[in-house]
Amino acid sequence: MRSIATCYSEHATKVSDSYCSGPAPSRTSISHHPTRPAPSSVTSTYKIIRNASSPIFVTVSWSGCGRGGRGFSVSVTDKIKSSACHSTANSFHQLRKPKGSNEFEACGSRIELLWNLSPAFYETGPEPVSGFYVVVLVDSEPGLFLGDVEEIEDEEGEIGFPKLGVNGEKIRLAAELSPVSRIEKFVSGRSGHGSYSTRAQFCRVGEMHDVMINFGSGGDRSAAGVSVWIDGRRVFQVRRLRWNFRGNQTIFLDGIVVDVMWDLHDWSFKETGEGEKEEDGGGRGGGGYTAAAAARGAAVFLFRTRSGLDSRLWLDEKILEQKKDPERAEFSLLICACKKPG
Incomplete structure (x- = not known):
């Protein structure tokens, strides 16, 4: 049976070189430091x-x-x-x-x-x-x-x-x-362009990481996109939000598996009235995302670590057999961006 690291490394993004094997992430770096919007809460x-x-x-x-x-x-x-x-x-x-x-x-x-x-x-x-x-x-x-x-x-x-x-x-x-x-909410402005950055520690023994979400600009709404950066390196990019307004990506960070999920439906369609209408946003984003946020054109990003044995990129066979590997605590970072305050 193939190990979890082998299975996920084919489709996931690796952030920390010293902790796992797999395809190298994007080496593109951010050459500028955009002004960070202040979180409202x-x-x-x-x-x-x-x-x-x-x-x-x-x-x-x-x-x-x-x-x-x-x-x-x-x-x-x-x-x-x-x-x-x-x-x-x-x-x-x-x-x-x-x-x-x-x-x-x-x-x-x-x-x-x-x-x-x-x-x-x-x-x-x-x-x-x-x-x-x-x-x-x-x-x-x-x-x-x-x-x-x-x-x-x-x-x-x-x-x-x-x-x-x-x-x-x-x-x-x-x-x-x-x-x-940890839940951070901020107002980006009606244009929906710019960047938001924060810092987070995803596990006890891990380091503090710089997390940035860049909202791409451009007049063509259908071709607009967002990108997620960790420690100055782009880990993935979402293009054509008209079709890819919801999705998920798996990344490796500090030797553990982190699932990244996004919901940009209301961010992309709310002001234009296009697309499907959802009155209740309950349950999306692991809590903290509400219908009121949807009414303000919200974009939700959820970073969630995995708990239990499947959180490890590799497991020593003896530890696995004897079940001595302690379960990791699950941690979630939720970032909610709104185009207008409310």
């Missing part, structure tokens, strides 16, 4: 696994960077499908103050939130890049830490967490933490 979901306890999903959403100011919210749930929803009042908390703490019950546990965004540094988007912290405690044990500040204080003084990244020492989490998904 960024939502990240993390899974906290504690001993002898069901996993807890924590979703942190950052939004707003215009006149209305920035804000963020935290949602805690025990079901991944509802981690981005706000249906449970006691699990969703909109945090408007730049510094504070909050305590509530969720998923049968006592949840404590500690945050300080007062000295935070921002670039163009709503998510801070340095000088802040957000901490989630589950039953008084640290479960999630975001930030890089020197010290974290509660109302009575220091809580005793070390600075993240100092002398190679990170915050000591009492639970296993793994990222589940």
